[in-house]
Amino acid sequence: MPSSPRTLLINPTVTSRSSARFPLSLLHLSAALDRHGSSEIIDGNVDRDVVDETLRVMQQGGFDAVGISVMGGPQLAPAIDVSKALRERFPATPIIWGGYFPTLYTETALTAPYVDYAIRGQAEESLPELVAALGKSPSVLANIGGLSWKNGDAIVHNANRRFSLTDDGLVLPYDKLGDPRRYLARTFLGRRTAAHQASIGCRFRCTFCGVAAMFGGATQLPAAARLERDLSYLKYELGVDSIQFFDHNFFDREQDMIPLLEVMAKLELPWWCYARADALLNLSESSWKLVRKSRLKMAYIGAESPSGQMLKEIRKGTRPDQTLQVAELCRRNGVIPELSFMVAPPQNSEEETEHTFEFIRELKRINPGAEIIVYIYTPLPDSSRHEKDRGKHPGMPLLDLDGAPVVFPQTPEEWTQPQWVAYACHADAPWLTDALRRRIHDFVTVLRCRFPTVQDMRSPPWAKRGLSAMATWRYRYRRYDRPWELNLANRLVRLRMPQVSGL
Numbered sequence: 001m002p003s004s005p006r007t008l009l010i011n012p013t014v015t016s017r018s019s020a021r022f023p024l025s026l027l028h029l030s031a032a033l034d035r036h037g038s039s040e041i042i043d044g045n046v047d048r049d050v051v052d053e054t055l056r057v058m059q060q061g062g063f064d065a066v067g068i069s070v071m072g073g074p075q076l077a078p079a080i081d082v083s084k085a086l087r088e089r090f091p092a093t094p095i096i097w098g099g100y101f102p103t104l105y106t107e108t109a110l111t112a113p114y115v116d117y118a119i120r121g122q123a124e125e126s127l128p129e130l131v132a133a134l135g136k137s138p139s140v141l142a143n144i145g146g147l148s149w150k151n152g153d154a155i156v157h158n159a160n161r162r163f164s165l166t167d168d169g170l171v172l173p174y175d176k177l178g179d180p181r182r183y184l185a186r187t188f189l190g191r192r193t194a195a196h197q198a199s200i201g202c203r204f205r206c207t208f209c210g211v212a213a214m215f216g217g218a219t220q221l222p223a224a225a226r227l228e229r230d231l232s233y234l235k236y237e238l239g240v241d242s243i244q245f246f247d248h249n250f251f252d253r254e255q256d257m258i259p260l261l262e263v264m265a266k267l268e269l270p271w272w273c274y275a276r277a278d279a280l281l282n283l284s285e286s287s288w289k290l291v292r293k294s295r296l297k298m299a300y301i302g303a304e305s306p307s308g309q310m311l312k313e314i315r316k317g318t319r320p321d322q323t324l325q326v327a328e329l330c331r332r333n334g335v336i337p338e339l340s341f342m343v344a345p346p347q348n349s350e351e352e353t354e355h356t357f358e359f360i361r362e363l364k365r366i367n368p369g370a371e372i373i374v375y376i377y378t379p380l381p382d383s384s385r386h387e388k389d390r391g392k393h394p395g396m397p398l399l400d401l402d403g404a405p406v407v408f409p410q411t412p413e414e415w416t417q418p419q420w421v422a423y424a425c426h427a428d429a430p431w432l433t434d435a436l437r438r439r440i441h442d443f444v445t446v447l448r449c450r451f452p453t454v455q456d457m458r459s460p461p462w463a464k465r466g467l468s469a470m471a472t473w474r475y476r477y478r479r480y481d482r483p484w485e486l487n488l489a490n491r492l493v494r495l496r497m498p499q500v501s502g503l
């Protein structure tokens, strides 16, 4: 391996060009790689033909390794396509997978002949160490934290690495993306919204969440000076006018948040973030004052379920009454709560789902502006949870409609089958009857027509008002079933679905 290795980083296509946001994972990795070598980025959300573009860039020569970011769900098929094409045309180039899929399903990723290495978790340190170690003896590989690799026929999992929020004093290398301004989007927050991540991790260990599986309950906040430097660059250099935070959970302990909120209040960039009901309810009035001044527009809060029992089982750590209270608190403070629910759990699927619909109605009475996201509850397989949590809080075995145990895919290809893509997207589960699937779909159709999301910038206001009026009687009388007229109208208007495309 040369003393200054070159790495090609790829983000396989996962969303439309208009929904493309800064590929933050690759920007962070690129910054880390460039300290001891160099790197280039191909972002499939912008360069739509990732395979052709990758082969074209590779032909120019000189890359020592390729790193591919892979999230379960729709990103897997393009990740496989580009990996296979690389293996065929450049068989000697090592292929490294990183991100949520190889972190959660490490063995599955490494069964593929086109994946040589999987890095679990954060990779700012592990990836540069790996590319520097390529071609050296296996004993060097064995010392790289967070790396899983193939030693002959055996798969070796090195120890986990501790998470850290390193700061080399620089902003991310946005210019690696060509003109970074093409990633600024018109959203309900502003005309030039940028994605940013300030802190990492989450201190909670909800059993269903990929973030808990990745971080195991650890979190780290940035220094206020760093947040100010990064956001000021976005605001004053790139002309950003609003921010979507990808932080796994923005609001942490109040005393630690105050310096960060002061930065946000100073910059006054309308913003969106992930939050928890308990953290918002615990904020003092002086912090809320900062929040209002900072122009927080929307907070995505995992409400998950109206059942206290289920919230305990999934180790959510919040209660249904807190969900109701936070809806009211947000209303008073001019923040829209975007509340997400997981319906159709494997046990008592129908009752739990109907109970959730009623709870959503109650929330809408408390705060009609609250936005609702409905997912199907699709738990992670125990093997994909963080090593600290495996075997604990097992829950009931997952059974399909015939009562047979649910068997998770064993290869990346199997994960690309439509039913497993839907599972990864929390859109379907093997225990769902056709009737329940339809019932959920119909409820969501009536709900989102009755209360169109403010995030929809595409549909004209008259169309949204029209749909809302059409849906009123169905919503009022709970006549959700077969809303054919709304489906028809929707086909013309195509309301936006935040759960699929993000903001």
Ligand code: B12
Pocket: 011, 014, 015, 021, 023, 024, 025, 026, 028, 029, 045, 066, 067, 068, 069, 070, 071, 072, 073, 074, 096, 097, 098, 099, 100, 101, 104, 119, 121, 122, 123, 124, 127, 197, 209, 210, 211, 246, 247, 248, 424, 425, 426, 499, 500, 501, 502
């Ligand atoms: C932005 C985002 C998206 C974007 C696209 C992202 C992209 N790749 O272009 C969009 C909106 C399209 C998206 C879609 C989905 N997403 Co998404 N998304 C996120 C989000 C909010 C931020 C990701 C991010 O940029 N993080 C910042 C960077 C710095 O961190 P990172 O990505 O983790 O990268 C680090 C490591 O993972 C690793 N790494 C990453 N890539 C690579 C590559 C290599 C080579 C290496 C070595 C390491 C490595 O190193 C990086 C630096 O330390 C996360 C939640 C979060 N806060 O992270 C969810 C998240 C990743 N998404 C998730 C999911 C499930 C989805 C969906 C598949 C389903 C859904 N309903 O949400 C959908 C697909 C929707 C559809 N099309 O139907 C889950 C994944 C968990 C899991 N169980 O697998 C997350 C964690 C949300 C959650 N809490 O459930 N998503």
